[in-house]
Amino acid sequence: MRKIVKNLDSVFKPKSVAIVGASTTSNKIxxxxxxxxxxxxxxxxxxxxxxxxDEVMGKRCxxxxxxIPKRVDLVIIATxxxxxxxxxxxxxxxxxxxxxxxxxxxxxxxxxDLAQKIRDTCEKNDxxxxxxxxxxxxxxxxKVDSIFLPMYKLERPKAGGIAFVTQSGAVGSAVMDLAAYYxxxxxxxxxxGNSTVLNESDYLEYLAQDAETDAIILYIExxxxxxxxxxxxxxxxxxKPIIALKAGKGLxxxxxxxxxxxxxxxxxxxxxxxxxxxxxxxxxxxxxxFDFVKIYNQPIPKGNRIxxxxxxxxxxxxxxxxxxxxDLELAKFSPETVKSLAKIIPSYGTVANPLDLVADAGVDxxxxxxxxxxxxxxxxxxxxxxxxxxxxxxxxVIHVLATAADxxxxxxxxxxxxxxxxxxxxxxxxxxxxxxxxxxxAAVKALEKFVTYSKYCKDIGKS
Amino acid sequence: MTLIDDFALLEKNxxxxxxxxxxxxxxxxxxxxxxxxxxxxxxxxxxDIEHKSDIGGVKIGIRNEEMLRLSYRDIMQRAVGKRIDxxxxxxxxxxxxxxxxxxxxxxxxxxxxxxxxxxxxVEIFRDVSARICPITSADFxxxxxxxxxxPLLEGARGKKPINKKALEHLALHACRFMMKEDIKExxxxxxxxxxxGCDIVxxxxxx
Numbered sequence: 002m003r004k005i006v007k008n009l010d011s012v013f014k015p016k017s018v019a020i021v022g023a024s025t026t027s028n029k030i031x032x033x034x035x036x037x038x039x040x041x042x043x044x045x046x047x048x049x050x051x052x053x054x055d056e057v058m059g060k061r062c063x064x065x066x067x068x069i070p071k072r073v074d075l076v077i078i079a080t081x082x083x084x085x086x087x088x089x090x091x092x093x094x095x096x097x098x099x100x101x102x103x104x105x106x107x108x109x110x111x112x113x114d115l116a117q118k119i120r121d122t123c124e125k126n127d128x129x130x131x132x133x134x135x136x137x138x139x140x141x142x143x144k145v146d147s148i149f150l151p152m153y154k155l156e157r158p159k160a161g162g163i164a165f166v167t168q169s170g171a172v173g174s175a176v177m178d179l180a181a182y183y184x185x186x187x188x189x190x191x192x193x194g195n196s197t198v199l200n201e202s203d204y205l206e207y208l209a210q211d212a213e214t215d216a217i218i219l220y221i222e223x224x225x226x227x228x229x230x231x232x233x234x235x236x237x238x239x240x241k242p243i244i245a246l247k248a249g250k251g252l253x254x255x256x257x258x259x260x261x262x263x264x265x266x267x268x269x270x271x272x273x274x275x276x277x278x279x280x281x282x283x284x285x286x287x288x289x290x291f292d293f294v295k296i297y298n299q300p301i302p303k304g305n306r307i308x309x310x311x312x313x314x315x316x317x318x319x320x321x322x323x324x325x326x327x328d329l330e331l332a333k334f335s336p337e338t339v340k341s342l343a344k345i346i347p348s349y350g351t352v353a354n355p356l357d358l359v360a361d362a363g364v365d366x367x368x369x370x371x372x373x374x375x376x377x378x379x380x381x382x383x384x385x386x387x388x389x390x391x392x393x394x395x396x397x398v399i400h401v402l403a404t405a406a407d408x409x410x411x412x413x414x415x416x417x418x419x420x421x422x423x424x425x426x427x428x429x430x431x432x433x434x435x436x437x438x439x440x441x442x443a444a445v446k447a448l449e450k451f452v453t454y455s456k457y458c459k460d461i462g463k464s
Numbered sequence: 465m466t467l468i469d470d471f472a473l474l475e476k477n478x479x480x481x482x483x484x485x486x487x488x489x490x491x492x493x494x495x496x497x498x499x500x501x502x503x504x505x506x507x508x509x510x511x512d513i514e515h516k517s518d519i520g521g522v523k524i525g526i527r528n529e530e531m532l533r534l535s536y537r538d539i540m541q542r543a544v545g546k547r548i549d550x551x552x553x554x555x556x557x558x559x560x561x562x563x564x565x566x567x568x569x570x571x572x573x574x575x576x577x578x579x580x581x582x583x584x585x586v587e588i589f590r591d592v593s594a595r596i597c598p599i600t601s602a603d604f605x606x607x608x609x610x611x612x613x614x615p616l617l618e619g620a621r622g623k624k625p626i627n628k629k630a631l632e633h634l635a636l637h638a639c640r641f642m643m644k645e646d647i648k649e650x651x652x653x654x655x656x657x658x659x660x661g662c663d664i665v666x667x668x669x670x671x
Contacts, residue, residue, distance in 0.1 A: 227572030231596055259514075259670055260649040261586040262566025262578055266594055270578075271570040274594040278603060 002210070005127045006203045011098025012129055013140050013189060015074030016045040019066050019097070021088055022079035023049030023057045030079040030103065030149040035060075037146040041157075044144065048073065067095040074098040077137065077147045082106030085133070086118040093126045101147050102133035108195050109134055116197050123198040135194025136170040139177070141187060142213055148190075150174055161186010162215030163294055164208045166201060168193060168222045169248070176220070176287060184432030185295060188213035200225040202233035209237040216297040218290050219245040219281075227275065234279035239461060242454050243281045244293045247272045280457045282450045292447045296436045299412035301455045304381040306332035307448070308374040309355035311386035312362045312394065316416060316441060317355030320384050323445035329452060331355075338377040345369045355386075363393040367401050375410045382448060383413035386441070389423045399426065403433045412451065414444040466549055467509045467668075474667055477641045479634075479652075482663050484554040490536045494529050496553045503527050503556040507666075508539050512546040517584055519543065525556060557665045560658035561616045561626055565635050567597070567642045567650040575642045577635055579604075581613040582654035597639035604632045617657075624659035631655070631662055647671060 018038060024031035031051065035058050038047050049057035052064040063069050066076055066088070076097050078088055082104055092100060100123070107116045116133075123130045131137055137147030141160035148155065158180040165180075165187055167173035173192045180187055188211065191204050201221060208214045217237065224230040234243055250269040276283045284290045307329050311317030324331055331354050334342065342352045345366050347359060356374075358366040367385070374380050387398055402415060414436045417423050423439075430437040438444035468486050475481055483500045486509065487493035497504045508521035516522050520542045523535035536551065564582035569575050573596045580592030593610040595603045608617055608628065619625040634655065642650055650669040655662050 224572055227570065227596075228574055231573065260566065260568075260651040260668060261564060261653060262568050262651050263649040263670075264587055265580075265590055265592055266566070266568045266570075266576060266578055268570060268572060270594045271573040271576050271596065274576055274596050275573055277606065278595055278599075 002206055003203075005124070005129050006199065006207055008099060008127055008129045009199070009207050011074045012101065012131060012138065013145060014143050015098065015145060017048065017072060017074050018043065018045060018145070019048040019050050019063075019069060019073045019076045020079070021050040021066065021076060023051045023054070023062060025054060025057055028151075033149045033151055034077060034079060034147060037148070037152070038144070040152065041144040041146055043146075045074070046071065050076075065091050066097060067091050069095070075145065076100045078102045079104060079149065082112060082115055082133070086115060086122070089119055089122045093122050093128065096126075097128065099129045099131075101131040101135075101137040103135065103137055103147060103149060104132075105134040105194075107133050107197065116195065120197055130198040131191065132194045133197060136174060136192035138192070139187075139190040148174065148177075148192075156181035158185060158187045158190075160213075161188060162213065162298065163187045163218060164189045164191070164211065164214040164216070165218045165220075166191045166193065166204045166208070167218075167220040168196070168201070169220060170194065172220050172248075172287070176218070176290065179287075179291065183291065183295075183428060185291070188215070196225055200229075202226065202229045205230075205233040205237040205243070209240045214241060216241055216294055217243045218294055219243055220248070220290075221245065221272075222248050227271065231275045231279060234275065234281050238279050238281050239463065242297055243279070244284055244290055245276055245281050246284045246287070246290055247276075280454065282454060288443070289446075292438065292443050293450050295431065296412065296414060296447050296451045298434055299406070299436065299451070300409045301458060302381040302412050302452050305329045305452050305456075306379060306381045307384055308332045308334070308377070308380040308382075309384045309386070310358065310367065310370045310374065311355050311388075312358045312360055312366070312391055313386060313388040314355075314357045314359075316386040316388060316418065317357055320386060320416065320441040320445055321355050323442050324384070327445060327449040329445065329449050332377070332380040334374075335377050335379050338373050338380075341373040342370060345373075360388075360391045361393060362391075364395070364397045364401055367398055371401070371405050371413075375405070375408070380411070382411055382452065384416065384441075384444060384448065385413055386416045388419070389417055389426050390419055396426070396429075399429055399433065399435070402430065402435045406433070406435050412448075414438060414448050416441050416444045467552065468550075470668060473645070474641075474664075474669075477645065478637060479641070479664060479667070481667070482555045482557060482665065484552055486550045487553050488550050490533055493536055493551050493553050494532055497526070497529070497532050500553060500555050504532070505554050505556050505665075506532065506535055506539065507552040507554065508543050509549045509552050510543060510546045511549065513543070515584070554665075557654075557656045557663040558658050558660070560656045560662075561613075562654035562656055563631070563662075564592070564651065564653040565631075565638050565655055566592075566652065567638055567647065569642070569646070569648050570596075575639065575647075577639050577642070579607045579631075579635060580611065581616075586653060597643055599636060599639055601632060601636075604635050607635070619659075626657040627659055627661050631657055634662055634664070645671070
């Protein structure tokens with residue numbers, strides 16, 4: 002890892018933070034940033050920097066970073082673009098650890114001269130830079146939060162294992178809000194904007210070694226360097242799964258080429274090819290990012306044979322249809338499993354896959370059928386349909402599913418389709434780490450992607 | 465660059481093309497066909513014609529000299545008013561599955577190679593898979609498996625599976641060629657494959 006990338010530790014785990022542009026005026030970015038750090042109970046020192054103030058929110062304010070008497074690990078800059086190069090030079094003099102520039106007004110508006118100055122300062126001094134023109138980072142473990150959207154408008158997710166790397170601040174913040182809403186835990190949020198110094202490949206490389214990160218979501222519009230991205234994805238995805246969403250898929254008025262290949266193969270096809278070569282899981286939309294990522298805390302399946310449990314026949318059939326249409330297959334139950342399942346289902350039912358517990362099945366039916374299928378060596382993963390509308394099903398089913406997840410015997414997904422009541426229960430399931438889906442199709446697709454990645458892990462000798 | 469220059473550069477780079485010659489007259493075409501051996505195909509070569517078959521500029525399965533002369537005249541009639549560089553006389557390709565191996569230099573990722581269902585309807589079916597060059601043997605197996613037409617390669621409807629090693633060799637070679645010669649766009653189309661091997665029937669590239 003290059004030194005400048007390794008130095009990102011100063012950005013994510015700083016002991017002291019300087020906020021350049023700190024403000025006493027509420028709703029100004031420099032004010033929201035101060036609040037973020039104070040409200041989140043950031044453990045380190047906070048130094049407001051602004052020549053116009055002596056004090057901001059009860060903290061002594063400095064005219065410039067080099068006036069701060071103690072070491073500064075991270076500097077967050079939220080002042081107009083023209084002022085940034087001088088501030089950066091001062092930061093370099095102060096030997097700060099890392100910098101986040103939130104302000105826009107650089108390459109994206111043609112000011113490559115300003116961008117070049119920033120790049121020179123950072124590269125000469127090995128100072129990692131996030132941005133400019135971005136939301137910066139959020140780290141729930143260290144409480145570093147440069148997202149200048151107020152917390153009451155954008156809820157921050159709890160600490161967990163999902164890292165989120167995004168080129169777009171708008172998509173990034175919306176996804177983070179959703180992650181918080183569904184109770185998904187994240188390890189790091191990185192909105193990298195113009196990627197003037199560090200780009201997507203650098204962040205992947207850093208996250209591959211990051212102890213808190215188990216899986217990575219990558220939202221990308223255009224890479225700085227495709228070849229480097231391919232290599233970074235290959236290396237990182239071997240260690241932890243990457244789920245990627247590419248925006249800008251059209252040919253975008255690309256001039257008609259003189260060959261068939263030229264007319265067919267647009268730039269999106271190159272991205273798709275790169276994702277496939279790196280075995281990166283590609284999502285087709287924001288909801289799929291969540292669908293795919295939330296299953297990765299499950300134990301690795303040994304194969305693709307699926308057992309289905311349902312308390313509503315139709316949902317089981319739909320799930321079975323999607324399985325037949327995928328790389329997964331319906332498992333055949335062993336004689337022992339058939340024997341134990343026969344005791345669970347009503348006398349008029351038959352033991353088959355999907356296993357229909359029928360609508361008057363109680364929570365007990367789930368406990369026993371899950372145990373039977375998890376004991377069957379011919380079943381690699383489970384699809385569990387829980388229709389919460391039926392009278393005998395209550396909150397105890399969540400306990401059963403959470404226990405099954407905690408046992409870590411086999412991976413499973415759950416499907417609950419319904420309105421407000423069901424959605425409320427799904428939220429509880431999600432917050433307990435149970436991969437819950439609102440449609441059979443979404444659940445089966447997520448499971449298929451997980452099985453495919455697991456097979457890749459097995460192929461490269463990683464279990 | 466003329467078609468013959470293209471073909472020559474491909475041969476120089478180790479691509480095995482079907483035996484061919486460029487004729488400037490009907491008599492020359494008849495002589496060349498005899499040398500190459502019937503059956504042959506003839507194709508008009510003109511800088512004014514992008515897709516030869518669209519104007520009826522391709523005749524295949526020519527079994528003897530009489531057929532050759534008739535075909536030659538027919539094509540020339542259809543091409544009246546176009547600048548004509550000559551008539552390509554080519555050994556008739558084997559019968560088999562028509563595929564395309566192509567490639568392109570992407571501004572972000574550099575050279576990429578594609579495999580797909582070939583022929584004149586390439587852009588209609590768009591049944592292609594792509595990878596960034598260079599590719600491995602495992603990459604190529606995945607490319608084949610991704611195609612909707614994959615069953616054709618495995619020998620649908622009583623046919624034998626195609627020679628996949630020969631096709632793979634061609635795709636890997638196309639990657640090397642594009643990277644070495646810095647090719648912008650490449651079409652090997654159609655590449656006709658059966659259980660024994662593959663014939664490159666037509667090729668074009670842009671530097």
